[in-house]
Amino acid sequence: MRSLLLTILLFPLAASAADRARDLGIPFDGTPGRLNAITDVPGVTVGHSTIIADYPNGSAARSGVTAILPRGEDSLFLPVFGGSAVLNGAGEMTGTIWLEASGFLEGPVMITTTQSVGMVFEETIKWRVNKAERDVTGYAWSDPVVAETWGGRLNDENGFYVHGEHVAEALESAKGGPVEEGNVGGGTGMVCYQFKCGIGTASRVIETADGEFTVGALVQANYGWRDILRIGGAPVGQEMPVQQAADVRTPMDDEMGSIIVVIATDAPLLPHQLKRVATRAGLGIARVGGMASNGSGDIFVAFSTANARELRAGTNLTAGFLGNENISPVFTGAVLATEEAIVNALIAAKTMTGFNGNTVEAIDHEQLQNVLRKYNRLDEE
Numbered sequence: 001m002r003s004l005l006l007t008i009l010l011f012p013l014a015a016s017a018a019d020r021a022r023d024l025g026i027p028f029d030g031t032p033g034r035l036n037a038i039t040d041v042p043g044v045t046v047g048h049s050t051i052i053a054d055y056p057n058g059s060a061a062r063s064g065v066t067a068i069l070p071r072g073e074d075s076l077f078l079p080v081f082g083g084s085a086v087l088n089g090a091g092e093m094t095g096t097i098w099l100e101a102s103g104f105l106e107g108p109v110m111i112t113t114t115q116s117v118g119m120v121f122e123e124t125i126k127w128r129v130n131k132a133e134r135d136v137t138g139y140a141w142s143d144p145v146v147a148e149t150w151g152g153r154l155n156d157e158n159g160f161y162v163h164g165e166h167v168a169e170a171l172e173s174a175k176g177g178p179v180e181e182g183n184v185g186g187g188t189g190m191v192c193y194q195f196k197c198g199i200g201t202a203s204r205v206i207e208t209a210d211g212e213f214t215v216g217a218l219v220q221a222n223y224g225w226r227d228i229l230r231i232g233g234a235p236v237g238q239e240m241p242v243q244q245a246a247d248v249r250t251p252m253d254d255e256m257g258s259i260i261v262v263i264a265t266d267a268p269l270l271p272h273q274l275k276r277v278a279t280r281a282g283l284g285i286a287r288v289g290g291m292a293s294n295g296s297g298d299i300f301v302a303f304s305t306a307n308a309r310e311l312r313a314g315t316n317l318t319a320g321f322l323g324n325e326n327i328s329p330v331f332t333g334a335v336l337a338t339e340e341a342i343v344n345a346l347i348a349a350k351t352m353t354g355f356n357g358n359t360v361e362a363i364d365h366e367q368l369q370n371v372l373r374k375y376n377r378l379d380e381e
Contacts, residue, residue: 019182021343024365025379026372027232028343030336033203037179038068038216040203041264043305045072046218047174048185048199049166061161062154062354065120066185066199067170068109068218068262070303076132079104079311081319082303083275087282091258091297092117095145103271104311105303107144108171109262111186111220113151116162121146123167147299149222149258151189154354179218182348189354190222192257192345193229193289194242195363196352197221200345204333206267208326213267215333217281219341223257223296228289231343231368232377237289239371240363258297259285259342263334268306268320273327278302280331284338302334 022028022036033040046068053061069075070082082105084096094117099105107128112120124144132140151157170185179201181187187198203216229237261281269277281300282292292298307319322330346363353359372378 019348021340021347024347024369026343027377027379028336028340030204030333033205033214033216035178036203037201038203038218038262038264039176039179040214041216041266041305043071043074044216044264045069045174045176046179047170047172048180049169049173050184050188051161051166052188053161058356059156059159060154060355061156061159062189062352063113063116063151063161064185064188065162065166065170066111066187066220067174069174070105070264070305071308072174072176075107076128078308079106080303080305081269081271081274081307082301083271083278084299084301085275085278085281087298087300088292088296089299090295091148091299093145093147093260093299093301094121095143096301098143099145099301105145105301107142109301110144110146110167110170111260112146112148112162113155113157113186113189114148115157115160117146117148119160119162119164120167123164124171126164127168127171145301147260149190149220149260149297151222153189153191153358154352154360155189156355181344183350183352187220187345190220191360192221192342193224193237194226195346196349196360197345198349200341200343200348202337202340202344204337206329206333208267208322208329210322210326213265213330215263215265215267215330215337217284217334217337217341218262219338219345220260221342221345223259224290228291230287230289232372234372234375234377236368236371239374240367259290261300261338263300263302263338264305265302265330265333266305267322267330269304269327269330270319270321273321274302274304276327277330277334280334281338283335285342287335287339288342
């Protein structure tokens, strides 16, 4: 393998603290959590494995895996209530049939590139079998939730470069605290609005009649034509058009691609309520200009970390939940956190060259600020 490899990097390209939307003065509604990340929801951990490699035969890996563990290490044996939703279904998120039938999200949510779903699915099962206690059948049963977006502009999808060690690395490295964004994990080779993109996250603190809660979102963004991009309500895409001749367009320029959104909250909610929360991710995408094209996989999952004690094995269990009349702040938090997570993914990403020499430029921060300033949408205080 070494003889075939020109360069290989197996470490995340982390965004610096300055590589976030609010640091540029981009305004957003709502109150973020302390980290403005999905890990503001207590117990949630995130890990990445990033693969960047170039080969003499012209193949290239710009790929990886991202793992979201709803209860950290406790995710091995303690489920969360969850729900999923689809805005447009040209994509994959495994495990959602059982999620919808049972109402339980059992284990992590994994995100990778399209052709690696099978590998990540199998290796996530192995991880759980090796760590979790056996059930009454003698097995550690698992039906993992594995989602994908297509990285074929920068990654050789037919190279199948995601392997078992990358899945393990993402799972074992999962931690609380700040979350790496941009060219990292499953988002390594992703493109949105024809800018380099990838992983992004954000959170909102919400007030309900039942108390204060947190809603966090993590996205793997890989969708959108340039001209529909809006940030802070300004028509950024129209002001920053693609510098590309018509004769070098590819089929990938004519489809919007996909986005995976994971929403977490500590608000006590039941599965049918979490399905409603998951649908609100689509409204967050719309605030950034997304329209869900025919070939787009816009697939969402939401979970609640509440009711931990009540979900331990037993009989005659009782769970608490918000009444429907008090759930709207959770919806709002999901919309706003999704919107900002997408913009954070754009801001954190760096220009990348990959498969077939394709280069995707990152959004120019200074130019973006100038556009927002033109529309009086830049916070310069």
